[in-house]
Amino acid sequence: MGILxxxxxxxxxxxxxxxxxxxxxxxxxxxxxIAERIDSRRASVATIDIGLKAARRPRRRSFQSxxxxxxxxxxxxxxxxxxxxxxxxLRTLRANSRHMARNNDWFIKFLRMCRINVVGPExxxxxxxxxxxxxxxxxxxxxxxxxxxQLWGYPENASANGRLSWxxxxxxxxxxxxxxxxxxFRKVPAANPYGFALKQIDxxxxxxxxxxxxxxxxxxxxxxxxxxxxRHVGYWLTPPADAYFGGMRPAVQRRTFVSAEDIYFDFxxxxxxxxxxxxxxxxxxxxxxxxxxxxxxxxxxAAVVAARIGASKMGFYxxxxxxxxxxSKEELERNAEGKGPTSDDDDDDGELELLDHVEPGIITDIGxxxxxxxxxxxxxxxxxxxxxxxxxxxxxxxxxxxxxxASDLTEVNFSAGRLxxxxxxxxxxxxxxxxxxRYRAVNVDWLKSSMLSNAxxxxxxxxxxxxxxxxxxxxxxxxDPLKDVQADVMECDNGLNNQIDILAKKGRNFWKNxxxxxxxxxxxxxxxxxxxxxxxxxxxxPENQPxxxxxxxxxxxxxxx
Numbered sequence: 001m002g003i004l005x006x007x008x009x010x011x012x013x014x015x016x017x018x019x020x021x022x023x024x025x026x027x028x029x030x031x032x033x034i035a036e037r038i039d040s041r042r043a044s045v046a047t048i049d050i051g052l053k054a055a056r057r058p059r060r061r062s063f064q065s066x067x068x069x070x071x072x073x074x075x076x077x078x079x080x081x082x083x084x085x086x087x088x089x090l091r092t093l094r095a096n097s098r099h100m101a102r103n104n105d106w107f108i109k110f111l112r113m114c115r116i117n118v119v120g121p122e123x124x125x126x127x128x129x130x131x132x133x134x135x136x137x138x139x140x141x142x143x144x145x146x147x148x149x150q151l152w153g154y155p156e157n158a159s160a161n162g163r164l165s166w167x168x169x170x171x172x173x174x175x176x177x178x179x180x181x182x183x184x185f186r187k188v189p190a191a192n193p194y195g196f197a198l199k200q201i202d203x204x205x206x207x208x209x210x211x212x213x214x215x216x217x218x219x220x221x222x223x224x225x226x227x228x229x230x231r232h233v234g235y236w237l238t239p240p241a242d243a244y245f246g247g248m249r250p251a252v253q254r255r256t257f258v259s260a261e262d263i264y265f266d267f268x269x270x271x272x273x274x275x276x277x278x279x280x281x282x283x284x285x286x287x288x289x290x291x292x293x294x295x296x297x298x299x300x301x302a303a304v305v306a307a308r309i310g311a312s313k314m315g316f317y318x319x320x321x322x323x324x325x326x327x328s329k330e331e332l333e334r335n336a337e338g339k340g341p342t343s344d345d346d347d348d349d350g351e352l353e354l355l356d357h358v359e360p361g362i363i364t365d366i367g368x369x370x371x372x373x374x375x376x377x378x379x380x381x382x383x384x385x386x387x388x389x390x391x392x393x394x395x396x397x398x399x400x401x402x403x404x405x406a407s408d409l410t411e412v413n414f415s416a417g418r419l420x421x422x423x424x425x426x427x428x429x430x431x432x433x434x435x436x437x438r439y440r441a442v443n444v445d446w447l448k449s450s451m452l453s454n455a456x457x458x459x460x461x462x463x464x465x466x467x468x469x470x471x472x473x474x475x476x477x478x479x480d481p482l483k484d485v486q487a488d489v490m491e492c493d494n495g496l497n498n499q500i501d502i503l504a505k506k507g508r509n510f511w512k513n514x515x516x517x518x519x520x521x522x523x524x525x526x527x528x529x530x531x532x533x534x535x536x537x538x539x540x541x542p543e544n545q546p547x548x549x550x551x552x553x554x555x556x557x558x559x560x561x
Contacts, residue, residue: 078399087222087283090208094180097284098296101179102174104297107286107298109405110398114178115171117428120474123167124432124439127509128474130465137511138465145447145466148194148456152446157192160199169198173266174435176200181282182267184235186258187445196449198264198442206281209239210255224265224280225257232260232280266438268431289397296390307378421479436471443469475506 099429100107126149129144152158153166164172169185176183182203190197206223218225223236238255267282286293388408401420403412412420444467451458478484491497500510524530 020046022528064395070306084277086283087208087211090181090222090281093284093290094204096290097179097181097286099295100286100290100293100302104293105295105300106296106394110286111130111175111178113400113405114174114431117166117474118174118431118435119170122474123170124436124474125472126439127470127512128466129469130462141466142464144456148450149443149446152192152194152196152450157190157194158197160188160190169200170435170439172200173438174431176203177268177282178267178285178515181284181287182265186264187262187264187265189449191454194450195453195455196446200236201263202240204240205237205244206235207240207255208281209223210236210238221280227281232265233262234259235265247399252436258430264438264441266434286398289394292394296387296394299386303378303380303383310378336338400424425476432473436473439471440467440469470509472504475508477506 022340097107116321126146128145128149130138130141130145132138137369149330155165155168156162158164158166158169173183173185179204184201184203184206186201188197188199189195208222210220210223212220214220214225218227218233220226223238225233225236227233235258237258268285269279269282284290291537317330389405392402395405398405401424403409403417403420404424409417415499444463447463447466450456451460451463488497489503492499492502503513
């Protein structure tokens with residue numbers, strides 16, 4: 001019994017020891033889990049705190065122009081597409097641009113520069129390029145077409161109203177395109193030998209508020225109907241409100257559809273439109289510079305008025321503090337009745353005549369006793385620097401160089417002038433490029449109409465041969481003629497260039513130039529004139545005549561100098 005009791009007590013003690021050990025392990029495990037939870041929470045709090053601090057710091061790696069703050073509050077636009085902006089602003093922009101074309105000197109000059117540099121005094125020239133089946137120029141057909149194209153270009157044929165020549169239409173085309181941002185002409189079956197004429201339609205007939213989806217799936221965006229490929233299908237013409245002026249009612253009094261095949265509608269699809277293919281309308285070219293141009297015009301007008309007043313008004317007579325003791329009894333009575341000082345120029349009602357004009361050297365009596373001078377400080381030396389500063393930003397938007405637009409050569413040397421001259425020529429050449437394509441389209445439509453009208457012998461296959469004419473823009477003069485010509489000659493002599501490309505760069509045709517040279521030499525030979533040293537002289541060329549190295553052409557000897 002004693003041994004049994006001892007074993008029982010020992011087993012109980014061992015079991016209690018095991019349980020105590022297990023409890024200690026469980027407590028340790030729980031403590032570790034609690035510690036891990038505390039550490040994770042501390043880590044989360046630290047992460048949140050770091051994130052908040054990072055959010056408070058400025059993001060130096062993001063786009064600075066995309067940050068919205070008090071300095072960039074006016075920068076942010078709305079929407080990615082340009083269509084809604086054109087929809088809301090086009091009518092107002094066009095009206096403002098037309099107003100400036102009538103009243104703003106600088107914008108008038110810009111439009112004149114567009115006419116001079118894009119079209120030129122003679123307009124773009126046309127040369128037929130039809131070839132025979134053997135690949136040689138078909139001179140007979142080309143000369144015939146060029147002759148009739150020139151005849152069609154007269155005012156009685158080219159325009160529907162019989163007042164504009166083809167050159168006038170070109171000038172009107174580029175002027176309207178620059179002023180309104182878009183231009184529209186309609187093909188008209190005319191009563192002329194060619195059955196073809198052009199009539200300008202005001203782009204205000206394209207209602208900017210008319211947009212819908214047609215039953216055939218085409219979309220109409222601001223009165224321009226396009227298909228799924230954004231190709232222009234037609235135009236919906238709506239008489240504008242000002243078409244009813246003077247009690248006159250337009251011939252078309254409701255919205256009318258005109259097929260794109262009968263309309264020439266152009267606007268520059270780059271720059272202000274930023275390549276947005278969904279935009280169906282163009283905006284005026286001066287849209288970004290318009291506000292500054294108008295501000296410049298108003299500033300100039302105010303400066304001229306101030307200068308005129310400064311040159312006309314010398315001073316005033318002023319009442320000395322309005323002291324009643326210094327006034328006569330008659331003046332006191334007139335003042336009590338609300339009448340001014342006595343004057344021979346008073347109106348019949350006794351009131352003082354108000355100053356409504358100024359004259360040179362005049363001194364106005366506005367009271368009595370004391371004379372006050374007036375210094376208007378005009379003309380001011382600050383006018384020109386301010387105008388120069390403003391016109392620099394204006395020309396950056398419009399395209400021409402500042403010194404040509406402002407006629408200011410004070411800051412231009414020869415090298416800088418050459419660089420700016422080249423950049424400006426490239427600018428005008430870019431604007432000429434779409435105009436050349438429109439010129440070709442008009443010519444091809446004229447050929448088709450001429451064939452149907454039997455204006456001159458023409459077959460359908462001839463139209464295909466004549467569909468790739470050479471349209472040459474206005475001639476561009478050399479910046480430094482002597483050195484530039486010498487450089488062209490050296491390039492030709494060393495095989496780096498050719499006369500065809502050089503003449504094309506100047507707006508001339510190589511083959512036409514050869515014909516002119518041939519004609520000149522034949523005429524000179526028939527007249528007995530021989531060219532010596534590049535100059536025509538009478539008789540034969542002198543032989544074995546000694547030449548002065550300083551005067552190789554013998555100009556001094558010929559003149560007796």
